[in-house]
Amino acid sequence: MSSKTARLGGTASNVIVGKIGHGLMMMTWRNPPVSDEEAFASLKAGMDDLPPGTKMFLNSGEFYGINPPSANLELLARFFERNPSYADKAFLSILGCSEAALERKVNFILAKLRGTKRLDLIEPARIIHGVSIEQSTRIMAKFIAQSKFDHIGLSEVRADHGHPVSAVEIEVSPWSYTQETKDVISTCEELGIAVIAYSPLGHGFLAGKWRSYNDLENTDITPADNMLRQFSRFQRDNFNHNLALASALNAIATKKGITAAQLCIAWVSSLGPNVVPIPGSSYVARTLENCASGNIELTAEDLEEISNAMSVYTVRGTRY
Template sequence: MVHNTAKLGAAASDVVVAKVAHGLMSMTLRPTPVTDEEAFAAIKAGIDALPVGAKLFLNSAEFYGQGFSTANLELVARFFEKYPDYADRTFLSVKGGTLPGQLVSDGSRENLRRSVDAILKALRGTKRLDLFEPARRDSNYEIEQYAESLNEMVKEGKFDYIGLSEVNAETVRRAHKVMPVAAVEIEVSLQAYEEQTKDVIATCKELSIAVIAYSPLGLGLLTGHIKSRLDIDESDYRRLFSRFQDENIGHNLQLVDALASIATRKGITLAQLSIAWVGALGDHIIPLPGSSNVKRALENLVAGDVELSAEDLAEIAQLLEKYPRKGARYRDSISDKQLLLWN
């Protein structure tokens, strides 16, 4: 049983969720998706571990399937068809707003509506779409134009709450003036904690918006299971990322080795330490690791109950200064500002 919880923001401020969320991407966005049995067991175990009154925050997307299909949502629908009583014990957040079968954002009113309708069709009425978030902001459209489209669909009852993904602090501030933003999803980890990230976290705290911190395990690097680039399958997309290149990964693993000693001292796993550190950045921060394995899913959830002392946090801060990440979050040819629209 886990104990620590968090609340979302804006109109969803009365929604209580587990301190650690559950990302579903890895269940279907892979060459060989996991079986329904394995996926269902991981989701169900997390829900069963929650305190009374708390929901498990589930994170999916319209494009989390091979060929950027709706396979992940279809899996979610099958889960709730099998376990209909669990629908009200979860909070479902889904990213969308890209073109069908592509990772190209289209912020037009027509495409946002198409995306939401596609999500609802894939869910087949098995689970309420609690929160919708455009996966990336399309720079062809002002955030105020997004607000008009999203607010319209909320009023129509297509979904309940509005989220944002990979936007900067100024965009969050502008958006919140014209629409009630319940959550902002950004990457936060001991390998991704830039000034822009800190600004978003601070702005969301000021505005009482939850931060959904995806990849708190640094795309797996902070679990301790990756010892070199050779541990990553040749078909794995992480092979393309700068931080995993031969000239960078050795340096980045020095931080992992140093953190491992702290985890051992505290009697927790390296993954739990990494998730707990993200959660310690604020009461409004909800770490979002992903897993399709029961043991890992429960290990992640329990990390929400790990308490880090001031001494622990100070020691980790020193390690971050000593071993700053080498390599871009994604590719050196595309800066974080370009890719994530930090503008």
């Protein structure tokens, strides 16, 4: 059982979540989506692995689906409808509201959930064009007063945009750890805000999902894999260059007797007591493997090896 926990911030400072959360995008960002049976078993496994009184941070999105875009929300509604006892075991965060019409978007999300689970937190998807953070958080606060949801988060923001919110979601992994990332983590820790770290495995690259560029070309293409081909780091020359970092991390993990995925998740988790990695998983075995990462202790020697690998095998290409 996972034992490490983290505390959220702001108005959710009384909420204790497991140190490893669960990103849900890939359950439905594929065609066909994962079956309800497999997805539900994965969700249950993660929440059943937590200590009593602890919630699992579940990260969904308004648009995390192919057909329809709201497929992830609808999957969650079916899950909580059939498993109502799990509603209190989950802290549900929805990424969305990417347009200025915030109220319409919030109401859309609530309608898709059908009252099966209280919406705990909403994050505007990055900075809303033409709307300042101050404006959007004031609008969100009105929705909280109307009891539409309980807490506010932010996504993809810089450290100098610190606000009394409950969580800030940013990408963090051994190949996505810039000075700006460090500043956000440091500032959030000072302000008592949780950092929700998405893509801790570099979209699967650092976990060894692909061993060569040909693997990416020949794989049974999912929409997400196809999308990755457009990313700079996944272009052929950059891909081949970046394999060196993935190989180095895998060697460190093998020596420690864990998987490369667990090494990356444990490393992200080690960046602060307020940092909650949210690796994606659609199947029970992988969910439990991810959750077990929260109990892995990285020694000073481990951390130095990882840091050296990141310094020697620098990443080529931008994130998007």
